[in-house]
Amino acid sequence: MTAPSTAPAPSRGGRWIEHWDPEDETFWRTTGRRVARRNLAFSVLSEHIGFSVWTLWSVLVLFMGPEYGLTPADKFLLTSVVTLVGAVVRVPYTFAVAVFGGRNWTIVSACSLLVPTIAAFVVMKPGTSFSTFLWVGLLAGIGGGNFASSMTNINAFFPLRRKGWALGINAGGGNIGVPVIQLVTLAVIGAHGGPRVLLALYIPLVVVAAVLAALFMDNIASVRNDTGAAKDAAKEAHTWIMAFLYVGTFGSFIGYSFAFGQVLQSQFGRTPLQAAYLTFVGPLLGSLIRPxxxxxxDRYGGARITLWNFVAMAGATAVLVVAGTQKSLPLFVTAFVVLFVLSGLGNGSTYKMIPGIFQAKALAKGLSGEEAAVYGRRLSGAAMGLIGAVGALGGVGINLAFRQSFLSYGSGTGACVAFLAFYGVAFVVTWAVYLRRPAGRTRAEAAASEAKHRLGYAEV
Structure with a gap:
């Protein structure tokens, strides 16, 4: 039976919570769960709008016909630039939570989305120079930063046993902004509307997200003024190993989200409307399955799920290569949708691994109880921003790979072969670092050795 909690209820003066202990069962049941879930709900909304703005150009390029004077290579370069900025800004956005507070930064980051949305509304017309589109695309990249600050913030609200679910819901709700904006695009194109109609729909949504964050979200005082955590996380080898694995999961998700419609147009001759009918399905399923x-x-261990997920991603990519060489649109679309689903599944499992790894690090250092929990939350929250930033760079690589493949071979098949090789390497890294047991020992001996000399990560 859990002893009654002696911890005070959260003080919310000025929207700051002074005491927060989600690992305390009684505190969590009586107070913490309700507060955490409320913050999660409005975090999801803000991140959702951020993802939609970030991926605006993946659908805006579908409107850009011959009258815009852009080649397929130009469009892939444009979406690569947008993805790159979204990856880079994730690092300062992670720091911002510690400096300003999670609620406060959610308000600021939501309001900032008005800049790229209004700018795109102004320039989106034939006759605009390619360099202008690139600059406006740069602005849209800030929408990608919302993910890092949102995940860092929500990570602090939930106990370790709930983090896989909570982070999956938060990220999945944000990721679903990709298929939602593609569905809205489909409706706009179907109604014979132009790109400015699409942009006009999102401007008021940005304002709504900022206002609701101001009214219903909170800051956690213990997270504030801990910018040194990012520096400590950057020194950890596991931060960069997980970043590499996240390139394979989230990098695939966001990269394919930007590229799928363009590949359908360039390789299979689909019209904008035909492409829009197909592009939303994969991101939608990938977003929904992330939780x-x-x-x-949470149930079987993130490392195990991640390992076999990379096997499945490699298999789907092999089918994609076959479909591309045979010019089979049904097989190509099916394999692409499966890849989206697997990337979403892997996104959830890899992010669950992060807090587990740093909790294990805390225990290996001899920490226990609340001290271990604070250490784990501190480093895992900071690491998430860095991992998210590097992972998003995978989206840049995918778009550049497709660009080069079309320039060199006239199709995306060459890029798919490169992706297949990457998933093979990711499988090996996951197994070697997080699941491999020393040879020549029994299971019990290996487990004892790992507890003493190295971390046993199979359950993270």
Missing amino acids: VGGWLA
């Missing part, structure tokens, strides 16, 4: 990946990781 399932987190739940499976």
